[in-house]
Amino acid sequence: DAGVTQSPTHLIKTRGQQVTLRCSPISGHKSVSWYQQVLGQGPQFIFQYYEKEERGRGNFPDRFSARQFPNYSSELNVNALLLGDSALYLCASSLGGGHNSPLHFGNGTRLTVT
Amino acid sequence: GQQVMQIPQYQHVQEGEDFTTYCNSSTTLSNIQWYKQRPGGHPVFLIQLVKSGEVKKQKRLTFQFGEAKKNSSLHITATQTTDVGTYFCASAAGGTSYGKLTFGQGTILTVHP
Numbered sequence: 001d002a003g004v005t006q007s008p009t010h011l012i013k014t015r016g017q018q019v020t021l022r023c024s025p026i027s028g029h030k031s032v033s034w035y036q037q038v039l040g041q042g043p044q045f046i047f048q049y050y051e052k053e054e055r056g057r058g059n060f061p062d063r064f065s066a067r068q069f070p071n072y073s074s075e076l077n078v079n080a081l082l083l084g085d086s087a088l089y090l091c092a093s094s095l096g097g098g099h100n101s102p103l104h105f106g107n108g109t110r111l112t113v114t
Numbered sequence: 115g116q117q118v119m120q121i122p123q124y125q126h127v128q129e130g131e132d133f134t135t136y137c138n139s140s141t142t143l144s145n146i147q148w149y150k151q152r153p154g155g156h157p158v159f160l161i162q163l164v165k166s167g168e169v170k171k172q173k174r175l176t177f178q179f180g181e182a183k184k185n186s187s188l189h190i191t192a193t194q195t196t197d198v199g200t201y202f203c204a205s206a207a208g209g210t211s212y213g214k215l216t217f218g219q220g221t222i223l224t225v226h227p
Contacts, residue, residue, distance in 0.1 A: 042217030099206030102159040
């Protein structure tokens with residue numbers, strides 16, 4: 001079975017631009033979460049979607065938005081990019097939407113903002 | 115908000131030595147999950163603990179959850195070079211109904227052959 005797939009793998013953007021990151025969960029998983037990982041730190045929670053509804057939002061500005069599609073894939077959008085948005089963006093899927101469901105992470109999208 | 119503190123930040127060991135990383139919280143944790151991230155890779159789920167005082171083993175890895183559910187540890191016996199990576203603990207705040215996990219800052223393990 002395919003794992004969580006994310007695209008693109010790498011991205012270079014300029015300050016002020018907008019970016020869309022994509023994620024396909026493991027087949028059968030209905031929950032998708034997005035995390036930001038800055039070098040040397042643990043992943044930080046951005047959003048969780050379960051059954052196409054937003055179930056949680058982390059401490060990120062409104063420039064960050066996401067959605068989940070009927071096939072459970074998801075997109076993360078970031079507007080008005082700042083240098084500090086440079087990070088590894090991880091998508092994780094889980095079978096259930098609760099906190100006891102282990103997360104299965106994709107390989108991530110490495111975003112560099114110049 | 116909830117914080118999960120993890121120590122040490124770095125650990126360098128000789129192959130065959132033991133390794134332990136600790137995870138502490140000032141608040142009661144609903145659960146604790148442990149993940150391993152190899153250099154250049156993504157976090158991979160290792161195990162979940164939910165009961166007070168719970169101990170689980172996976173081959174050379176032993177995971178413990180404190181009696182007060184405020185701390186946890188991961189112990190590796192006789193490390194191997196394949197154990198290299200960053201080990202993260204992660205938890206949800208008590209009563210959280212959705213899947214937000216708060217990750218510790220991780221312990222970077224280096225194993226010298």
